[in-house]
Amino acid sequence: MKPVTVVTGRAVPLDRSDVDTDQIIPSDWLKRVERTGFGAGLFSEWRDDRAFVLNQPEFAGASILVAGPNFGTGSSREHAVWALLDYGFEAVVSPRFADIFRNNCTKQGLLPVEVEPALGRSLLDAVVADPSLELTIDVARGTVEAPAAGLGGSFPLDEFTRERFLNGWDDIGLTLRYGDAITAYERDRRPWMPTVTA
Amino acid sequence: MVESRKTTSPSAGPESGVGAHRPRTLSDKVWERHLVHQADGEPDLLFIDLHLVHEVTSPQAFDGLRLAGRTVRHPELTVATADHNVPTTDIDKPVADPVSARQLEVLSANCAEFGITCYPMGHANQGIVHIIGPELGLTQPGMTIVCGDSHTSTHGAFGALAFGIGTSEVEHVLATQTLPQMRLETMAVEVEGDPPADVTAKDIVLAIIGIIGTSGGMGHVIEYRGPAIRALSMEGRMTMCNMSIEAGARAGMIAPDDTTFSYLEGRPHAPKGKLWERALDDWRTLATDDGAVFDKSVTLDASAISPHVTWGTNPAQVVPIDGHVPDPSSFADPAEREAAARALQYMGLTAGTALRDVAVDTVFIGSCTNSRIEDLRAAAAVLDGRHVRTGLRALVVPGSHPVKAQAEAEGLDKVFVAAGFEWREPGCSMCLAMNPDKLAVGERCASTSNRNFEGRQGRGGRTHLVSPAVAAATAVAGHFATSADLP
Numbered sequence: 001m002k003p004v005t006v007v008t009g010r011a012v013p014l015d016r017s018d019v020d021t022d023q024i025i026p027s028d029w030l031k032r033v034e035r036t037g038f039g040a041g042l043f044s045e046w047r048d049d050r051a052f053v054l055n056q057p058e059f060a061g062a063s064i065l066v067a068g069p070n071f072g073t074g075s076s077r078e079h080a081v082w083a084l085l086d087y088g089f090e091a092v093v094s095p096r097f098a099d100i101f102r103n104n105c106t107k108q109g110l111l112p113v114e115v116e117p118a119l120g121r122s123l124l125d126a127v128v129a130d131p132s133l134e135l136t137i138d139v140a141r142g143t144v145e146a147p148a149a150g151l152g153g154s155f156p157l158d159e160f161t162r163e164r165f166l167n168g169w170d171d172i173g174l175t176l177r178y179g180d181a182i183t184a185y186e187r188d189r190r191p192w193m194p195t196v197t198a
Numbered sequence: 199m200v201e202s203r204k205t206t207s208p209s210a211g212p213e214s215g216v217g218a219h220r221p222r223t224l225s226d227k228v229w230e231r232h233l234v235h236q237a238d239g240e241p242d243l244l245f246i247d248l249h250l251v252h253e254v255t256s257p258q259a260f261d262g263l264r265l266a267g268r269t270v271r272h273p274e275l276t277v278a279t280a281d282h283n284v285p286t287t288d289i290d291k292p293v294a295d296p297v298s299a300r301q302l303e304v305l306s307a308n309c310a311e312f313g314i315t316c317y318p319m320g321h322a323n324q325g326i327v328h329i330i331g332p333e334l335g336l337t338q339p340g341m342t343i344v345c346g347d348s349h350t351s352t353h354g355a356f357g358a359l360a361f362g363i364g365t366s367e368v369e370h371v372l373a374t375q376t377l378p379q380m381r382l383e384t385m386a387v388e389v390e391g392d393p394p395a396d397v398t399a400k401d402i403v404l405a406i407i408g409i410i411g412t413s414g415g416m417g418h419v420i421e422y423r424g425p426a427i428r429a430l431s432m433e434g435r436m437t438m439c440n441m442s443i444e445a446g447a448r449a450g451m452i453a454p455d456d457t458t459f460s461y462l463e464g465r466p467h468a469p470k471g472k473l474w475e476r477a478l479d480d481w482r483t484l485a486t487d488d489g490a491v492f493d494k495s496v497t498l499d500a501s502a503i504s505p506h507v508t509w510g511t512n513p514a515q516v517v518p519i520d521g522h523v524p525d526p527s528s529f530a531d532p533a534e535r536e537a538a539a540r541a542l543q544y545m546g547l548t549a550g551t552a553l554r555d556v557a558v559d560t561v562f563i564g565s566c567t568n569s570r571i572e573d574l575r576a577a578a579a580v581l582d583g584r585h586v587r588t589g590l591r592a593l594v595v596p597g598s599h600p601v602k603a604q605a606e607a608e609g610l611d612k613v614f615v616a617a618g619f620e621w622r623e624p625g626c627s628m629c630l631a632m633n634p635d636k637l638a639v640g641e642r643c644a645s646t647s648n649r650n651f652e653g654r655q656g657r658g659g660r661t662h663l664v665s666p667a668v669a670a671a672t673a674v675a676g677h678f679a680t681s682a683d684l685p
Binding site: 015016017018020022023026027028030031032033034035045068069070073074075076077078079081096098099100103104107108158159160171172174175176178181182185186189190191192193194195196197198 | 234235239240241243245247248254255257258261266268271273274275276277282283295297298300301304309310313314315316335336338340341346347348361362363364365366367369370373374375376378380412413416417443444446448467468469473474476477480512533534536537540630631632649651652653654657
């Protein structure tokens, strides 16, 4: 993945809780065998509604999605992350992320910005009130700020994940540093563990 | 229901041979057995014993391997099947949808290229990935099991640590047979008492999700414990663990016991002879130790649970079948109130309506939650000598070819067909509507699957989650019902 250090941009307010990955990218889109082109499918069923926030011209070109709690629940489909990135989002702000979605974000360079519920609420209200409001998310400092609205706070990111974002490191490459440990583990596995040969 | 933090396990013996070890939970034990590398400030690197693969979340992972010039480290620990896209009729003919057909072909081609066993559409072992692992005996206590599918939690029913992963992680496991993971917290869900006769594992888990919510398990591995769990069959335990993800938990687990061992014994990939004896000795040490501490704990009484039906668009929006569609204003939390109002609008329901007064258009019995032989037996028992309501569409999709063959050997297919159900070929089918089995806009479905999300079973479709017995009774009555409601 490519390094992510600071994300600055306008935001789209998605004031809903429990946005599941079936909504982010409906299952019809999962038949594709490519990794690209999923932006057109992002929230595709909700986008049929002209009033849906992504259809509102004042939010065009925004790079940050601000959502309610429990974002990314349900299916493990990484296609949800690909769709958000392909559409142009670089970060998602929510008071709480589903575990698998959050993991998938960190593998692809989409920033999961988990904020205190009160800050999440304030950011949603601020972006609704002023669609031109600019947010800045700083990975090294672990902060999200909207200075014009007087809002700001921190978000958790473990050091390992932070370094991966800042450096754009490939997870597989990192793991292969421990090739000897993997080989050592393999020698001592329990002998009844199942194997299936093609 | 009692909820608390940092509770201590009251039961089970210590793991033999470890002497002075601190008391540990089942998930701690399985986690620690699989540590390949551990260092401060890094996620633990876990060895993965079994990697299950299907057509939807794997093509981009195989592409990634090719781009990087990597191979599959352990093809013999990797098993693939076609399930999400496969049609459930005419499986002897080419797949009509060219995009689905291509994805299925790509799975077979990738498996052939990388030397992975694959059970394609129509193969005697083919079925939903979470049905076939256990029935082949590939799912065993104490293992780590992953798959690019959130319902991998199903396999935790055997005391395995099993969880869903994304496609980048699929590629990582293919390349290294390991996965870096941050340690998860532990949550005990204790289910005490005896459930009433018409209450199934599905009702128990829906009741739990109704209590703890869609985020109650986030960041946690749930261990289901207590007499009501011990009394469940393996099929019921799989249903429970399967739905853990709907409570936000990464995994669900149940300590292995004699029920587990008798299910496993003699299955194709279960250990045999002396190895079986050694495995049994080992598996008996996995249960949570006396005095082990869980980060979080919930207790509920199974005798107070009744059959459950979801009314909304997430699985925590659920009530007992005797209940009513709730009034959004009854929710104290503003986000829940807003979500309930939106759900009622999407579902076309009015607050205060009795669930038994809600008529359905379609009944779907299937999915990795409820398409095992016991589920089909439960539904057939309700349908025997009865017929589905005129005009109602009813389909039953066995979880795998072995389940289908077993059901046919027992004559269950004849019961379903005589009752007016369509008897289909195995696959995920209408659980997520990637194949031709879909709801139309506004169509209302009683479904034994796991997700009632908007559009999950087809754009604009309305899903209510129920047990197989309630699904069958609802098909006969034409509205939500239990078998006790039927003449």
